[in-house]
Amino acid sequence: MKVGLPQALLHYKYYHLWETFFNELGVETVLSPASNKQILNAGVKSAPSEICLPVKIFLGHVKALKDVDKIFVPRVVSVEKGAYTCPKILGLPDIVRGTEGLPPVLAPTIDFTKGKIHFAKAIYNLGAQFSSSPLKIFKAYQAGTKALKRHELKKQEDGLSKTGGLKIGIVSHPYNIYDSFISLDLLKKIKKEDVSIQTSESLDKKIIEDETSSLPKELFWTYEKEVVGTALHWLKTGKVDGIIYLLSFACGPDSLAQVLIEDFAQQYQDVPLMSLVIDEHSAEAGLLTRLEAFLDMIKRRKKIESNHRPDGLSANYARGSVQAA
Ligand code: SF4
Missing domain, CATH: 3.40.50.11900 (Rossmann fold)
Incomplete structure (x- = not known):
């Protein structure tokens, strides 16, 4: 099973989390290439003209992943209580599903406004597509959050130094x-x-x-x-x-x-x-x-x-x- 990770939008925030999570579950991840003119043109062709530049680029990245088994496009509704992501980020899985010629989309809903149990269920349901062991899924997520934390601390230290x-x-x-x-x-x-x-x-x-x-x-x-x-x-x-x-x-x-x-x-x-x-x-x-x-x-x-x-x-x-x- 190869899962494609588009190198765009929230990739720059959560890549370390998701890559570690999938790899710990034995799933091979495939990253789309770095943005370039071809990717932009492919995105511009599939996107409505009034949409923002980062979403156009995102669609180009998704198209570059047409040979994987599934593309990971989480529906990130909210990452903290009382606040939301922008409507375009929230609707990304629908935009991708509406684009022709692409593999199926893996789209767990991340919505912290609904509480921790809802979030834990979303992670479990995602992991259960690759492993029947709840413990393995929990450990994979734990490893992912540790990898993300390490990355965030490094960025903070780099800035302060x-x-x-x-x-x-x-x-x-x-x-x-x-x-x-x-x-x-x-x-x-x-x-x-x-x-x-x-x-x-x-x-x-x-x-x-x-x-x-x-x-x-x-x-x-x-x-x-x-x-x-x-x-x-x-x-x-x-x-x-x-x-x-x-x-x-x-x-x-x-x-x-x-x-x-x-x-x-x-x-x-x-x-x-x-x-x-x-x-x-x-x-x-x-x-x-x-x-x-x-x-x-x-x-x-x-x-x-x-x-x-x-x-x-x-x-x-x-x-x-x-x-x-
Ligand atoms: S509209 Fe949303 S996805 Fe597009 S650049 Fe603004 S915040 Fe990002």
Whole structure:
């Protein structure tokens, strides 16, 4: 039995969990290739034009797995009490089932709003398709959660260990940040500039939770809370020198988050923010120009702030000079 894992969307969050789970049950997993032009074109052909870029890419990945026995597309409704995933993530199994020429879909429903027993049953029913031993299924899931935890801790440590130089925070969904085809290799381009990068993963989940619970109205999309909470924390604390908010075209939740984040950036003016919207037509040259201009602006600002200023003038004197330049 070969189970296909599309290398897109929530793959960038839970891959370690599911790969370990299936392998522990003796199931061979097949990962779709890294995103490329062919995958994007295949996804664009099968998706309605108004759907967001990451879902188009996801459909391209699913099509690249047409030779496996089953494709794993969980219906992730909720991963915490009181909050949900975005409607497109929630409906992914239906979108895939409606696409012609694909193997059957394995689609357990992950819904934490229904409690732990419902979740345990979903995992058991999934595992029972490959093993008749409840103990083996339980142990496979346990091994999966340990693998995921190890991966999350490593990401957090990597982020915290970065010191010195310019610090840029990238706010986005992991599938935008780590899919180098979607992001037009943004991480590599930033690293070339000798800049250290921070993401939501380097922040304690409690910090993000505290930031979003201070909002007048609580957000009910889990992954959008991560985006907004991270941006708000960095804007308030100034722990990064600048923030890049990477969002994909036609993302409904991000269009709301963008308004919130840009509004906060007006209130906490110490940390510059640049929003970058990407779609299937985005070009590398345009991205590079904006990135270079943003980093140059931050470097100049830091230089001015670190220079000696006439007595009696505040740091805002320097900031004003940069804005006017
Ligand atoms: S959160 Fe936005 S980008 Fe992600 S799947 Fe939903 S609509 Fe698409």
